[in-house]
Amino acid sequence: MKTxxxxxxxxxxGILEPVMQVxxxxxxxxxxxxxxxxxxxxxxxxQSYTTKIEDLIRFKSDxxxxxxxxxxxxxxxxxxxxxHGLAGEKKSHFRIRSYFDLYLTQGPYFTKWFSEAAAKHxxxxxxxxxxxxxxxxxxxxxxxDTDKQTLxxxxxxxxxxxxxxxxxxxxxxxxxLLTQIEELANSKQYLIVIKFHDLMAKDLIDSYKKLSMxxxxxxxxxxxxxxxxxxxxxxxxxxxxxxVYEFLLLDKPVITFKNNSLAVKWDNQLSYNGLVxxxxxxxxxxxxxxxxxxxxxxxxxxxxxxxAKRMVDTVEEYIxxxxxxxxxxxxxxxxxxxxxxxxxx
Numbered sequence: 001m002k003t004x005x006x007x008x009x010x011x012x013x014g015i016l017e018p019v020m021q022v023x024x025x026x027x028x029x030x031x032x033x034x035x036x037x038x039x040x041x042x043x044x045x046x047q048s049y050t051t052k053i054e055d056l057i058r059f060k061s062d063x064x065x066x067x068x069x070x071x072x073x074x075x076x077x078x079x080x081x082x083x084h085g086l087a088g089e090k091k092s093h094f095r096i097r098s099y100f101d102l103y104l105t106q107g108p109y110f111t112k113w114f115s116e117a118a119a120k121h122x123x124x125x126x127x128x129x130x131x132x133x134x135x136x137x138x139x140x141x142x143x144x145d146t147d148k149q150t151l152x153x154x155x156x157x158x159x160x161x162x163x164x165x166x167x168x169x170x171x172x173x174x175x176x177l178l179t180q181i182e183e184l185a186n187s188k189q190y191l192i193v194i195k196f197h198d199l200m201a202k203d204l205i206d207s208y209k210k211l212s213m214x215x216x217x218x219x220x221x222x223x224x225x226x227x228x229x230x231x232x233x234x235x236x237x238x239x240x241x242x243x244v245y246e247f248l249l250l251d252k253p254v255i256t257f258k259n260n261s262l263a264v265k266w267d268n269q270l271s272y273n274g275l276v277x278x279x280x281x282x283x284x285x286x287x288x289x290x291x292x293x294x295x296x297x298x299x300x301x302x303x304x305x306x307x308a309k310r311m312v313d314t315v316e317e318y319i320x321x322x323x324x325x326x327x328x329x330x331x332x333x334x335x336x337x338x339x340x341x342x343x344x345x
Contacts, residue, residue: 001316003030004056004064004077010041010198011084012067014225018132018308019065019082020047026312031059041198041224053342062324063315071099072342073328073335078102078318082311083110083131085242086249086299098330099338100124102318104311106131109298123329127314130307131300134249136227138305148232155217157191159283162233164226166241167197173239173257174204176272178211181237184276185215193229194220197241235283237275248295253282265291 003023005016016032023030032049033056034042042049050056053072061077067084081100096117103118103126105111111128118126136143148160163181165174174196185192192215194208212220221229226243230236236247240259244266247254254266255278261268266288267278281287330338 001026001028001062001312001319002059002077003028004059004061004075005030005032006064006066006068006071007033007038007042008035008068008070009084010038010224013041013043014227015067015082015084015131015133016065017044018135019311020044022308022312031056031061043224062319065311065315066100069095069097069099070338070341072338073099073330074338076326077324078315078322079325079328080104080311080315086131086245087240087242096121098123098334099328101322101325101328102127102315104129104314107298107300107302125318129310129314130302132308132311133227134246134300134302135305135307136231137249138303141231144228144232147228151191151219151232155191155219156188157217158189159234160191160193160232161279162193162195162229162236162247163238164195164229164236164241164243164247165197165200165239167199167201168240169201171240171258171260172200172204173237173272174200174208177237177257177275178207180272180275181208181218182211182215184279185211185218187276188217190217190279192218193233194218195223195226195229198224235279237279245295245299248292249300251289251292251296253286253288255279255282263294265295 005020007013032044032047034049034051036051039051056075064071064075064077064079065082066080067082071079079100080102082104086106101124103114103124105114105126105128111126114126118124165172184190196205209220212218230247230250236254238244239257244254244256256266256268257272258270259268267282
C-alpha cells in the first residue's frame with residue numbers, strides 16, 4: 001500500500017509518526033508531504049518527503065492520511081481524515097468539507113456524530129480506531145519519569161504545572177493570565193512549564209519568555225511535540241484548547257479559563273483570577289476526578305497503544321472492499337478552494 005502522510009501544519013508530525021512506524025513494520029512505501037513553509041520544522045528529513053503536489057500526483061498513492069482539513073481531491077488514494085485534536089466543543093471539528101472518503105474517529109462521542117453525518121451524506125465511511133498521537137500513553141507512559149525527577153530536583157520544586165493555552169485570539173487566556181502565572185511562580189514548590197502553540201502571537205511569546213527569564217522555576221519550551229510535558233505534568237492550565245482532552249485522558253486535573261465546551265468535566269473559571277487558589281485545591285483534593293471518567297469513556301477509551309495500527313488496518317480493509325479511488329468528486333466551490341490553496345505551495 002503506497003501511502004502519503006499529508007502535513008499542512010507542524011502538529012501533524014507528532015500525530016502521523018505512529019502511523020509511519022506501522023507502515024515501516026508492514027514494509028509499505030510512503031512519502032511525507034510537508035508544506036514548504038513548515039519544512040524547517042519537519043523532524044524526519046532522513047525520510048522520503050516532498051513539498052510539491054506534482055510529486056504526489058506521480059507517486060500514485062493508495063492511501064492519504066490527513067490530520068488537517070483539506071487535501072487535493074485530484075490525488076489518487078483513499079483520503080483519510082485522522083483529525084488534529086479532541087476538541088469536541090469546536091464546531092469546525094464536525095464540519096463536513098467533502099474532501100474525505102474515510103473518517104477514523106477517536107471515540108464514541110465523535111463516532112456517533114460522524115456516523116449520523118455519513119448516513120445523511122452517503123459518500124464517506126466512518127470507523128472508530130482511536131487517535132495515533134495517544135499511542136504513547138499505552139506504550140510509553142513512564143518514558144519520561146527520570147526527566148521529571150531531574151527537572152524537579154534542578155528547580156527544587158515538588159510539582160510540575162503545565163500552561164498550554166490555545167493560540168486563537170478570541171479564545172486564548174495568554175493575554176489575561178500573565179500576572180496570574182507570575183503570582184503562581186512566586187510559590188517555589190511549583191515548576192511551571194509554558195508550552196505555546198506554533199501559531200501563538202509573537203508579542204505573547206515574547207512576554208512569557210521574558211517571564212521565564214525572571215524565575216528559575218518557569219520553563220518556556222519550544223519543542224514541537226507536547227507529549228513529554230503532558231506525561232510529566234501533575235496539573236495543566238489552559239482555556240479552549242484540544243490539548244485539555246489529551247491531558248484529561250491521563251486522569252490528571254485541569255484548570256481552564258473561559259472554556260466554551262457545553263459539557264465541562266473539569267475546573268473551568270469564568271474570570272481571569274484566583275489561579276493560585278485553584279491550583280492548590282485541584283492538587284490537594286482533585287474535586288473533578290469522578291467527572292473525568294466520562295471523558296475517558298467517550299473521547300478516547302483506547303489504552304492499548306494500537307490506534308495507528310487500527311488506522312492502517314482499516315484503510316487496508318477499505319481498499320479491499322471499495323478499491324482505490326482515482327479522485328474525489330466534490331462541488332465546484334470545493335474544487336476552486338483546493339486549487340487556490342495548493343497552487344501556491
